Amino acid sequence: MARIADIIIIGGGVIGCSIAYYLARAGATRILVLEKWRIGNEASWASAGMLAPQAEGPGPGPFLDLCLMGKELFGPLSEELKERSGIDIEYLKWGILSLIEEGGEEEAQARRAWQERLGLRVEWLWPKEVRRLEPGLKKEITGALFFPDDHHVDNRELVRALSEACRSLGVLFLEGTPAVGFIFDDEAVQGVTTPQEVILGRVVVLAAGCWSAELLTRLGRRLPVKPARGQIVYTELPDLPLRHVVWGRDGYIVPRLNGGLLIGSTVEFVGFDKGVTLEGVRRLTTMAVDLVPGLADRPFITAWAGLRPHSEDTLPLIGPLPGVEGLLVATGHFRNGILLGPLTGKLLAELIVEGKPSFPLEAFSPARFDHL
Ligand SMILES: Cc1cc2nc3c(=O)[nH]c(=O)nc-3n(C[C@H](O)[C@H](O)[C@H](O)COP(=O)(O)OP(=O)(O)OC[C@H]3O[C@@H](n4cnc5c(N)ncnc54)[C@H](O)[C@@H]3O)c2cc1C
Structure with a gap:
């Protein structure tokens, strides 16, 4: 017998968890999140957590407007998540x-x-x-x-708080469960398949980060999204040497409340390889020691890498997939997925529940790619 859900979300990163959260908050029920590995353990875990529309924004336009609006959500959201999940996402207004x-x-x-x-x-x-x-x-x-007014959060705690808040609202998470195909009939999606079962649903949201494109090939569609590796070097100090996030020409240093310093990041197109390289560590440590010379004799603690979902025009894809009723896409957030995760969740929830988002999504519609 097939399992039945109302809304199936593929991918348990910041995007999938935010969509589930805002849907549940809007009163939607029978929401199921499928995660092939563990919740929040890919790009959303590897991130630096900056909310930086002004330091990073390319200039005026719909993308900047989206990013500014995305940042505005974090004040109320951090309070709301603390109440619902007991987790502090460390929303730090340090500039x-x-x-x-x-x-x-x-x-x-x-x-x-x-x-x-x-x-x-x-x-x-x-x-x-x-x-x-x-x-x-x-x-x-x-x-x-x-x-x-550019701030930062602890991205790992953000995803943990979102998923805990989702659970308290009745969202079901299936970890270690990849979606491997779609049930598709009469130009409408009817559900998904996993290695174990068939799950039927009225709406399917594809939020599988840089793996989204691979899955859509099952419908014969070519989503223009690929992985962009980012490496980060981490150290932790008893006396935090910075009180702000600092950007130099070749990278940034993000201080955390626990004395952690995140030194990032590379942007590399090397397929699905999440390895940390000696060259990556050399570039990042050189940049950090050049900016803050006192870091030279501090301990190296660890380094990691994650795969950002990068779209052909570097803008996110948020909205219905043309020609496939019931299938929505939410990916391609590249360097701004933490900043834009909650807003993406809120807008998609509005689209699904009310039929119209409160911010126009045309500029981010997957339909802008004619070859899709
Ligand atoms: C080094 C680095 C620094 C960054 N810094 C920042 C920053 O400062 N600020 C910012 O806003 N953004 C930053 N980003 C970008 C941000 O982290 C990403 O844009 C964001 O995490 C993307 O979220 P996601 O949910 O789309 O992808 P992911 O977090 O990768 O989640 C996708 C999930 O889908 C799952 N999945 C894949 N295939 C399937 C399947 N078939 N079935 C079920 N599940 C599946 C994966 O296991 C994964 O958990 C950074 C990224 C990196 C790597």
Whole structure:
């Protein structure tokens, strides 16, 4: 006998868990999340947890609007998740300091100008002011842009809190259970298959990160999403040498409440290889010691890598898959999946439950790719 759900979500990363959470919160029932391994153990685990629309944003447009709106969700969400799950996601409003190194002045001026035009807070700091904020930084800097409204969270705790809150709302998670195919009839999806069983559902959401494309080949569709490896080096210190997230030209350092420092990150197109390389560790440690010379004699603790879902135009794909009724896609969040996870969940839940999201998703529709 087939198992019956109402909404089946494939993938238990930040995107899948956020969709399940906002659906359950909106009153949807019989929500099932299929996770091929363990909840939140892939890109969402490997991430640095920055919520950085201003430091990272490419410029005005729908993507920036989405990212800014995504960040606004975190204040209320962190409180809500603490209440529902008892987990603190460490939503830290420390701001991001983006150092301006030689030759980078023009780009920094332009970034500051378009952000000020949009009414966003951004400050140009001279070297003395930068060192007053962060005395441990190297001496040779031209200045910095300070984004006081870019924040960060503990991404692993975020996914744990989302999944615990989901469980308390009745969402069912099946770990160690990959979706391996779709039940498809009359141009509509009717459910999925796993190695053990057939699961029937009214709606299926594909949120399998960089593995989403592989699964869609079962429907003869080519989703333009591939893995982009990111490596991170980790150290932990009793006396935290930074009070802000710091960005240099070649990477960033993210301080955590426990004294952890995340030093990231590479962007590499090497297929599904999650290995950490000596070259990756060399590049990241060189960058970190150059930015904060006092790190040179601190201990190396560990390093890891994860696979970001990278789409052909680097924008996420959120919405119905054209030509397959009942199948929605939520992937391709590349470097911003933690920032955009909760908002993606909220908007897709609105689309599924109410028929219309509260923010227009046309710019992120999978239908923008004609070859799909
Ligand atoms: C080094 C690094 C640093 C990053 N830093 C940031 C940052 O600072 N800020 C930010 O916003 N973003 C950051 N990101 C990006 C962010 O982590 C990703 O965009 C986000 O985690 C993607 O979430 P996801 O749920 O789509 O994918 P994943 O977390 O990879 O989850 C997909 C899940 O689907 C499961 N799955 C796959 N195939 C199947 C199947 N057939 N059946 C069932 N389950 C399946 C997988 O096991 C996995 O658990 C970073 C990423 C990396 C790697």
